[in-house]
Amino acid sequence: MARILAIHAHPDDAEFLAGGTLALLADRGHEITIATMTPGDCGSAELGPEEIAAVRRREAANAAALIGAKYLCVEMRDLTIFNDHPSRRCVTEILRKTRPELVLTAAPVDYLCDHEAASALVRDACFGAPAPNYRTHAEAPAPILDRIPHLYFMDPLAGRDREGQLVEPDFIVNVAGTFARKREMLAQHASQRRWLEQHHGTDDYLDQMERWTRERGQLAGVPYGEGFRKYRGHPYPQSGWLEELLGTEAVLFRKQIP
Numbered sequence: 001m002a003r004i005l006a007i008h009a010h011p012d013d014a015e016f017l018a019g020g021t022l023a024l025l026a027d028r029g030h031e032i033t034i035a036t037m038t039p040g041d042c043g044s045a046e047l048g049p050e051e052i053a054a055v056r057r058r059e060a061a062n063a064a065a066l067i068g069a070k071y072l073c074v075e076m077r078d079l080t081i082f083n084d085h086p087s088r089r090c091v092t093e094i095l096r097k098t099r100p101e102l103v104l105t106a107a108p109v110d111y112l113c114d115h116e117a118a119s120a121l122v123r124d125a126c127f128g129a130p131a132p133n134y135r136t137h138a139e140a141p142a143p144i145l146d147r148i149p150h151l152y153f154m155d156p157l158a159g160r161d162r163e164g165q166l167v168e169p170d171f172i173v174n175v176a177g178t179f180a181r182k183r184e185m186l187a188q189h190a191s192q193r194r195w196l197e198q199h200h201g202t203d204d205y206l207d208q209m210e211r212w213t214r215e216r217g218q219l220a221g222v223p224y225g226e227g228f229r230k231y232r233g234h235p236y237p238q239s240g241w242l243e244e245l246l247g248t249e250a251v252l253f254r255k256q257i258p
């Protein structure tokens, strides 16, 4: 069974963009960790940063538990994620501790600075994690990885870049069978739903996710879908392992997308 790490910027991002795929992988017996760079400490108009962080860590752990996954937080802070040396050390240590063979992370281009920085950090930490001379200076450093893990990018939020252009995925995962669980996972993030209701003035947290997941599915002619792109940089593994783990009935390749 594979060890899989889904690592994104904030609590709820992985559920929004890959919850259905993670549920599919969990059903096949793979070991899944969901990690976030921050505990979402800016996500409240009522609670202070540490109070809301405690709430959101709990919500994220509850969401992960619905598919038998673990949750962990890298403990950076909202709007302060940068691809710098101290942060790269932290993320490398997380990779060495969780020892994933497959990593799913944020899209390189997305609407929010934290998402783009998280994407670059994870990409580069995957490269550094198997390098013995790249030291993290953690108190009890974990052993290096045997090799660079397989790396995939999730969709950007709403499947679009900063100019509103559709970001074409390499393939769509058919998540019709796990969509109800995806919705349930996202519903665990009740404080975020309240925050967005106040901040954006609309309460369509779950419905928005449903709309976006349906739009992604439509690209491949299925009711609900999630898109992924493989990172193709040398010398990251290129074997298409995520597609293999999910199987041909769940993965709709680009050539099948009308």
Ligand SMILES: [Zn+2]
Binding pocket: 009, 010, 013, 112, 115
């Ligand atoms: Zn986010």
